[in-house]
Amino acid sequence: VHEADLEVARRCREGDPAAFEALYRAHAGRLYGLVSRMLGSAAEAEDVLQEIFVSAHRKMAGFRGESSLGTWLYRIAINQCLDYLRSRGVRMSRATESLDQEDAHEPVSAEPAVPVAISRIDLERAIAQLPEGCRAAFVLHDVEGLDHREVAEALGISEGTSKSQVHKARHRLRRLLGARSRSPHAARPQLVRAL
């Protein structure tokens, strides 16, 4: 049992505004990163982040300390993201045949397509361009570090579909980042580097 988190939850339930604000400050950055990448939109992520914390405040009585508050908030965040995506008509298991066709036509080259130092901004933009289903799987697996079983459970898909979606996302990103590195703008200073 996470005693310290239970104490924070108790203070939040009793209406201590400082406790809830501290909880927000501690976790909002990670959750906003998760949500904005899963949705591919910063503006929509702001709305969903609000819903996550308002929902968490209302559900605080249900927090039993069996996991940390961070894990508990993370689950709420993923559920809110999925609800939001479903409301947009997105199905996580939706086939992505168009990407299969792109894979088939992927140019074979002996030269690396992805630059050694990937600009973080370029990578974030490329992730935002992925189709929703494979973007969610990619974010949870490659960015958040969940394994395929956990991704499958979170998204309500099979492990095989999770692997397939991550595979398609990586190949699409390879193409996007490769095209970007070959474009004339690629010569600009790389202000933010991920490596």
Add this chain to the structure above:
Amino acid sequence: MTCDDIALLADEYVDGTCDQGTIAAIGDHLDGCAECRALAGDLSRLRSAAKTLGPIAPPAHVWANIEARLHGDAASASRGGWRGLLAAAAAFALLAAGLSWLGTHLPPAASPVEGAALAPGDQFQLAEAVYQSAIEDLESITAQADAPVLAEPAFAALQAGLVDLDAAIDEARGRLSAAPDDELTQENLLTALDSKVLLLRDTVALLDQNGAYFEEPNP
């Protein structure tokens, strides 16, 4: 090991989930194949870069909005949690009963205290039942209004809102029929019912301001 094999196994290779024998076989192929080496290198760099993407600070107004909504919640009878939802459901019926002509139509509202000792699943069912009862009572009143009146602009927006809420309620109930214990969907359903009661109450209040559209209740 062929290039087609590498295309299939490259993800597991860069994830480090292949067995030692497969890793060795892939390594042998990569030593002699520049194209596959480029693919594996790209995927590996991509994976490493993705791992470094960290938190993103949300804009300051997000917390301000959350704070405002929480204050709003506190001001509206502390409607967070099961007891709060029950209290809200009961309060709606009591508010509706305040309308002069409604007193003889509504059954007594359920007491929120009734739900206090119940298990969460039972509390959800009780809350849903109380909301549903309030909705049916309010709908029985709006049904008395003349159809042309409800078609007037003042009511059209309310009616459109009710249609949207009914769709949300149907969707939540559909999901609950597959996963009855899904707390998030339970909350979504209660929130939609909550909103529907509010909207119906507004409709009734608007109609009540124009008592001529109703039959006088029997004494």
